[in-house]
Amino acid sequence: MTRDDEHSVAEFLRERLNSIGDIVEEHITDEGLEARLRRLKDRAGKRDPGGPAGFHGRHALVEDLLAWTRGFRQRPTVLTGPGGAGKTSVAEALAERVRARGDRAWWISAVDPVTMSRDLTVVARRLGGAPHDLRAIARGAADAADRFWRLLDDATPGWLVVFDEADDPRALAVGNSPAGIQDASGWVRSSSHGAALVTTRESDPRMWRAARLVTVGGLEESDAARILRELAPAAGDEEQARALARRLEGHPLRLHLAGRHLRSQAARGGTFAAYAQTLGGAADPHPDGRPAAVSTGVPTARVLELSLSGLAQRGIPQARPVLHLAGCYASTTIPAGLLDTDLLDGLFAAQGDAAPGSRRLDEALRGLREVGLIRGGSEGDIAVHPVIAAAGRGGLDGPDPYSERIRHTAIALLAADVDRLPYDRPAAWPEHLRLGPHLLSLLETTAGRVDRAHLVRLMETTARMAKAFNRSGAGRPGSVLCERALAHGATLGDAHPAVLRVRHQLAWAIADRGDLAEAEVLYRDVLRIRLREFGAEHPDVFDSRHELAWIAGCREAWAEAEEGYRLVLRDGVRVLDRDDPRVLTTRHELAWAIANQDDRLGEAREAFGAVLADRLRVLGPEHPQTMATRHELAWIVARQGEWEAAEARYRELLDLRVRILGEDDPGTMLTRHELAWIAARRGRAAEAEAGYEDVLDRRRRVLGEDHPQTRATREALDELRHGRIVDARHLA
Numbered sequence: 001m002t003r004d005d006e007h008s009v010a011e012f013l014r015e016r017l018n019s020i021g022d023i024v025e026e027h028i029t030d031e032g033l034e035a036r037l038r039r040l041k042d043r044a045g046k047r048d049p050g051g052p053a054g055f056h057g058r059h060a061l062v063e064d065l066l067a068w069t070r071g072f073r074q075r076p077t078v079l080t081g082p083g084g085a086g087k088t089s090v091a092e093a094l095a096e097r098v099r100a101r102g103d104r105a106w107w108i109s110a111v112d113p114v115t116m117s118r119d120l121t122v123v124a125r126r127l128g129g130a131p132h133d134l135r136a137i138a139r140g141a142a143d144a145a146d147r148f149w150r151l152l153d154d155a156t157p158g159w160l161v162v163f164d165e166a167d168d169p170r171a172l173a174v175g176n177s178p179a180g181i182q183d184a185s186g187w188v189r190s191s192s193h194g195a196a197l198v199t200t201r202e203s204d205p206r207m208w209r210a211a212r213l214v215t216v217g218g219l220e221e222s223d224a225a226r227i228l229r230e231l232a233p234a235a236g237d238e239e240q241a242r243a244l245a246r247r248l249e250g251h252p253l254r255l256h257l258a259g260r261h262l263r264s265q266a267a268r269g270g271t272f273a274a275y276a277q278t279l280g281g282a283a284d285p286h287p288d289g290r291p292a293a294v295s296t297g298v299p300t301a302r303v304l305e306l307s308l309s310g311l312a313q314r315g316i317p318q319a320r321p322v323l324h325l326a327g328c329y330a331s332t333t334i335p336a337g338l339l340d341t342d343l344l345d346g347l348f349a350a351q352g353d354a355a356p357g358s359r360r361l362d363e364a365l366r367g368l369r370e371v372g373l374i375r376g377g378s379e380g381d382i383a384v385h386p387v388i389a390a391a392g393r394g395g396l397d398g399p400d401p402y403s404e405r406i407r408h409t410a411i412a413l414l415a416a417d418v419d420r421l422p423y424d425r426p427a428a429w430p431e432h433l434r435l436g437p438h439l440l441s442l443l444e445t446t447a448g449r450v451d452r453a454h455l456v457r458l459m460e461t462t463a464r465m466a467k468a469f470n471r472s473g474a475g476r477p478g479s480v481l482c483e484r485a486l487a488h489g490a491t492l493g494d495a496h497p498a499v500l501r502v503r504h505q506l507a508w509a510i511a512d513r514g515d516l517a518e519a520e521v522l523y524r525d526v527l528r529i530r531l532r533e534f535g536a537e538h539p540d541v542f543d544s545r546h547e548l549a550w551i552a553g554c555r556e557a558w559a560e561a562e563e564g565y566r567l568v569l570r571d572g573v574r575v576l577d578r579d580d581p582r583v584l585t586t587r588h589e590l591a592w593a594i595a596n597q598d599d600r601l602g603e604a605r606e607a608f609g610a611v612l613a614d615r616l617r618v619l620g621p622e623h624p625q626t627m628a629t630r631h632e633l634a635w636i637v638a639r640q641g642e643w644e645a646a647e648a649r650y651r652e653l654l655d656l657r658v659r660i661l662g663e664d665d666p667g668t669m670l671t672r673h674e675l676a677w678i679a680a681r682r683g684r685a686a687e688a689e690a691g692y693e694d695v696l697d698r699r700r701r702v703l704g705e706d707h708p709q710t711r712a713t714r715e716a717l718d719e720l721r722h723g724r725i726v727d728a729r730h731l732a
Contacts, residue, residue, distance in 0.1 A: 057223030058090055061214070065094045068212075069103075069160055069195040076181055076188050076196040080203045081216035083387035084253025084300060087199040090216060091162045094197065103158035110166035110187075110198075111386070114436035114477040115332050120148060120187075123161070127151040130701060131664050139512060140476030145174040145187050152194060159194035163187065165331070165386065166200045169207040180207030218250030227252075228272065231259025236272035244272040247279055248303070253387055257303045260372035266310030278306060304391050307371040314367070318348055321406060322364040323373055326384045327392025328410035328446055330437035336380030338417050338438070347409050393445055407446050411454045414438055415461045423468035432468040436477055439465055440484060447488035459489045459498035466505035475512035482506035495533045497540065500526050504543065516551060523547045539582075542572045546586055553589070558596050565590035579618045581625070587611045588629055595636060605636045622660050624667075627653060631671065635728065638678055647678045666709070669698050670730060673713055677728040680720055692717040 068074055079087040095105035106126075108119040121138045124147075129137070133147045141147075152161065166172055169180035177186035181198070188196045188211070198211070205213055219227070224245035225238060235241075248254040262270050279302055311319040325347075326334060341361055348360050365382065368374040375383045384392070396403040418435060421428040439461060447458055462485040469478030485502050492499050503526050511519035527544035534541060549564030569586045576583050588611050595604035608629055615626040630653050638646035650671055657668040676691030692713055699710040716726040 056226050057219040058086065058093065061090060061216070062093045062097065065090070065197070066097050069094070069098060069158075071195075073190055073192040074195055074212075075190055076184070076198060076211040078181065078198045078200060078208045078211045078213050079216050080200050080208075080213060082251075083201055083390070084251055084385065085216045085218070086252040087216045088164055089252070091164060091197055091199050095160060095162060098158075098160045101158075103160070104155065106159065106161040108161065108163050109332060110163045110171045111331060112437050112440050113171060113480045114433070114440055115330070116163075116171055116187075117474060117477045118433045118436075120144075124148055124151055127155055132701070138474050138476065140174065142175040145177070145185075145189075148187070149189050149191065153191055155193065157193040161194065161196050163196065163198045166198050167202060167386075169200070169202050172198070180209075181211040182207065182209050184210040219245075219252060219255070221245050221250065224248070224250040224255055227255050228259050228262075231256070232262035232267075232272075235262040235267075235270065235275075240272040240276075244276045247276045251300070253385065254300055254303050257300075257307060257372050260370070261303075261307045261310060264310070264370045266307065266314045266367070266371060268310075268313075275306070279303070300387055301391050301394065304373070304388060307373055311367045311371065316363050316367040318360045319364040319367045319373075321347055321402075322361065323368055323384070323388075324392050324396060324406045325410050325413070326374065326382065327389040328396075328407065328442060329384075329389075329414075330441040331384055331386040331389050332437045333381045333383050333434070334438065335417075335431075335434055336382070338413055338435070340413055340416060343409060343413055343416065347405055397449070403449075404451075407450050408454050410446060411442060411450065411457055411461075414442060415457050418461050418465055421468070423464055424471055429468060429472040429474075432465055432472070433474065433477075436465060436469070436481065440481060443481070443484045443488050447485075452492070455489060455492060456496070456498050459485055459492065459496070459502055463498065463501035463505055466502065466509070470505060470508045470512065475509045478512075479506060479509035482509060495529050497534070500530060500540065504540075504547075507547070516554060520548065520551045523551070537571055537575050539572075539575060542568050542576070542582065542586075546582070546589075549593075550589060553593055553596075556596075558593050562590065562593040562597070565593055579614065581619070584611060584615055584618065585625070587614075588625070588632070592632065595632070595639075601636050601640055605633065605640070608633045608636065622656065624661070627657060627660070627667065630656075631667065635674065635730070638674070638681075639727075643678055643682050647675065647682070650675050650678065664698065664701075669695055670709070672698075673709075673716070674728045677716065677725070680725045685720065689717065689720055692720065 065077065068077060079090060081087055095107065098105045106123045108123060109115045117138055117140065121134055124134055124137050129147070129151050133151065135141075136147050137144045152159065163172065172181065172187045173179045174186050177183065180186075180202070181188045184190055188198055190196075190210075198208075202208075203213075203215070218224070221242055225241035228235070228241045228244060229238070236244075244258065245255065248258060258275060261267050262272070262275060267275075308320050308323065311317070322339075322344075325339070329338075339361060344361055365374065365376075369376050373384070373388055375385075396406055414435065418432070418439070421431055421435075423432070439458075442458060443462070447455060450458070462481050466478045466482050469475070469481070482502050482505055486499065486506070489496075489499055489502070494500075503522060507519045507522040507526065510522060523544055527541065527548065530538060530541045530544055545564060545568045549561050549568060552564055553561035565586055569583070569590060572580075572583055572586060587607065591604045591607035591611060594600050594607065612626070612629045612633060615623065615629055619626050630649070634646050634649035634653060637649060654668065654671045654675065657665060657671055661668055672691060673695045676688045676695060679685075679691060680688035696710065696713045696717060699713055712726075712729075716728075719726045
């Protein structure tokens with residue numbers, strides 16, 4: 001854990017983790033979000049039944065909702081109904097109509113905390129949110145929903161915001177607000193400038209008492225039959241289509257799957273009548289004894305099984321394990337790179353298929369798309385409907401070898417993808433955010449059905465991803481991952497190294513929330529167990545001891561902090577390479593502890609100079625940690641009274657920070673604050689006052705009025721106006 005650019009405890013909690021707002025700013029571009037909106041529109045325009053020509057039986061509902069969006073301060077509307085009933089399709093059609101009239105439509109997936117945090121932040125950025133708003137929303141701060149809705153209310157009136165797949169009403173709560181929409185104080189509220197729509201399977205009216213509840217059920221027989229005939233016009237006449245529609249209970253997803261199957265090559269000229277007859281019979285056994293995709297008593301499961309059996313008969317048996325794999329992940333977009341063909345080779349080979357994995361995977365994906373079991377996205381990404389994903393998982397509940405291979409492969413694929421991503425590089429953080437929901441799904445649905453080795457792999461992957469989330473500023477989803485992993489990994493025991501790494505990252509997330517005391521308690525407990533289990537020279541022990549030394553520094557217990565850092569450094573260099581970034585961080589923070597003790601500036605300056613030389617060599621001049629050490633040296637030179645030399649150092653550093661980190665980076669603002677301090681010390685009072693005023697304005701906007709650094713600048717400005725100078729202080 002590195003903290004070389006921290007300037008106060010509170011500022012550390014905002015800035016050290018390189019806010020998620022900055023990630024979105026730099027790596028999720030306007031073009032990228034527009035592409036997402038285009039894909040959403042394409043999805044709506046091409047779905048069967050869902051495009052303008054095939055969206056039958058829902059027109060009246062969409063028109064009613066469109067009229068509702070034009071109302072004045074209407075209550076939020078909740079579309080509820082069983083999975084596959086078409087709630088999302090209705091929401092998509094409404095969003096299209098809102099956009100067609102020239103207004104904005106925002107889409108937020110509430111399927112899990114990780115995805116929701118990401119989408120909220122993206123929308124907040126598109127609404128013009130300042131970095132401090134983006135940080136608060138990403139971290140799930142107590143006032144995060146207030147900030148989000150202020151941004152919405154400041155937008156041009158007429159917008160629609162959709163919270164899709166909020167099947168767990170707790171996802172919409174924030175702070176002390178209740179689950180769902182019970183008092184409109186959570187993530188979903190009323191507004192006089194726009195409308196909020198929620199889709200959910202939860203039908204309990206107590207969860208939605210502050211909203212209008214609309215149930216989306218099965219389609220009328222005539223509409224359902226029309227859908228079947230449009231999808232498979234050669235499969236039979238109107239009466240046969242109506243009979244099949246009745247058998248499928250007018251359920252849109254079942255209709256969609258049946259129609260896509262009957263028009264595909266897998267059906268081999270099948271008819272509505274034959275399909276209905278097959279639905280009424282027993283499930284076809286698998287020739288190799290593998291379990292069916294799902295239990296056969298559920299209509300949607302039977303429809304799914306018919307499609308998979310048809311693909312197998314057509315020579316694409318690998319479609320079944322590919323769909324099962326996809327079902328282990330979240331119903332959000334699955335990146336193409338997650339399905340690594342090298343790992344899939346082993347899975348296909350276990351079924352007696354020696355063909356190259358890449359070719360067999362491509363065949364499986366084409367077949368699954370043809371029968372409507374997956375949706376294709378950009379650049380080979382795929383998505384699976386939640387009901388289909390759940391049905392796919394339903395066939396993996398047993399201890400049979402096939403199910404075990406699928407579950408283990410799903411974990412290995414995700415772990416390999418996370419392992420290749422550097423956790424400390426901003427360019428990799430968006431990909432971590434994309435993979436986060438899939439890790440959460442594995443924790444929730446698969447962790448309890450795998451062997452110990454793969455459970456350990458899941459825990460290690462969680463620790464690594466949480467480390468990336470914590471550094472990116474996404475503390476809320478990071479803590480969710482840690483908490484879920486600890487719950488599902490309890491069988492490993494409290495002393496397992498992977499469990500302890502997850503707890504270590506949870507302590508970081510707790511510190512990010514602002515509770516340093518609770519974080520210290522957790523760090524100390526982790527250290528106690530690590531010492532007992534691994535011994536004093538284990539690298540993980542050094543990590544725990546380093547954090548505790550830093551907390552001592554936050555309490556201004558400088559002698560305690562110095563002793564802690566020296567012991568970590570003494571023991572660490574016996575195990576770690578002297579150029580290891582962890583060693584360099586300990587050296588940096590040791591110099592910081594020395595610099596804050598009387599008459600030891602010369603010693604600290606020498607120590608920082610040595611760290612800078614090594615960081616320049618190991619990390620390069622533009623790395624944030626290198627810039628942090630340069631800042632400390634400039635500050636010490638100033639404290640030693642070498643004002644001209646210090647000013648030159650600060651100005652050179654300011655140019656670098658502005659170019660690399662931007663004007664609103666807290667480190668950049670700190671550099672400007674301390675340049676104003678130097679101007680005051682050099683007798684340029686007017687310049688110092690203007691500098692403090694500029695920093696105060698920036699800190700108010702970015703950090704907030706009550707932030708400690710904002711107060712420090714305000715105090716320095718007030719004192720300067722009374723003829724007094726406040727010397728600059730900060731944390732390392």
